[in-house]
Amino acid sequence: MIDREKRNIIIYDILQPSLLRLYEMDYDNIRFGVSERNICGRLAHHMENIMREFDRNHNSDIFIHYFADVEYNRMGNGELKHYENSEHLPQYMVSDLLIQSRGEPRNLLAVEMKRKSNYVNRDKDRERLEALVSPMPVYYTLQCVYGTVVGAFIIYSTEKVIVEFYENINGRGTKTGAMEFECRLEGTKFLKLEKTSEIWKQFENK
Numbered sequence: 001m002i003d004r005e006k007r008n009i010i011i012y013d014i015l016q017p018s019l020l021r022l023y024e025m026d027y028d029n030i031r032f033g034v035s036e037r038n039i040c041g042r043l044a045h046h047m048e049n050i051m052r053e054f055d056r057n058h059n060s061d062i063f064i065h066y067f068a069d070v071e072y073n074r075m076g077n078g079e080l081k082h083y084e085n086s087e088h089l090p091q092y093m094v095s096d097l098l099i100q101s102r103g104e105p106r107n108l109l110a111v112e113m114k115r116k117s118n119y120v121n122r123d124k125d126r127e128r129l130e131a132l133v134s135p136m137p138v139y140y141t142l143q144c145v146y147g148t149v150v151g152a153f154i155i156y157s158t159e160k161v162i163v164e165f166y167e168n169i170n171g172r173g174t175k176t177g178a179m180e181f182e183c184r185l186e187g188t189k190f191l192k193l194e195k196t197s198e199i200w201k202q203f204e205n206k
Helices: 003-031 036-058 122-133
Strands: 067-070 082-084 090-092 097-100 109-115 150-156 160-169 172-186 189-200
Touching: 003 036, 003 109, 003 150, 003 160, 003 172, 003 189, 036 067, 036 097, 036 109, 082 122, 109 122, 122 150, 122 160, 122 172
Parallel strands: 109 150
Antiparallel strands: 067 097, 082 090, 097 109, 150 160, 160 172, 172 189
16 A cells, blocks of 8 residues: 555544544543543544454455554563654654554554643644654664654644644655644534644645
């Protein structure tokens, strides 16, 4: 399977339906201000179920060796995970959520999540996503995580969800697009999460 096809499956068949299911089943957790860790864990739960459903419904094995892991901080060999920071040094990392094999095959998705009111370390989260989707250097000496297919920075609230996407563009992790979703409510009762916009940047030689 070519990367473009896999990328589209991750975004449109896994991540987007997982967000819809999160809001459908766990909206009260969001409304009552339950911790970001809980919301991320619930998203991972729905995501892994949707991965299994996708393989079963499409008679595929794309996700058979993959898991949706929250705050997983180890490499496949058991060593601590690191990413290459802006100073080109290895920095310890704990991603909010990863679709990963827990082994050698590269990660499919890296997610960072923030409640709309939480502005702490947003730039660091974005920097980490850019690093994770960047390709492995020719001279691989830092023992960091590279080559994740898609990165997603999710800002959520009771009214709206914004998802920023990060991908490898010409050898560099880059923000490539964004989606916005709005909650349809009846009073405080959640009805549905509806996508209201989707914008992708155009790049040469992607």
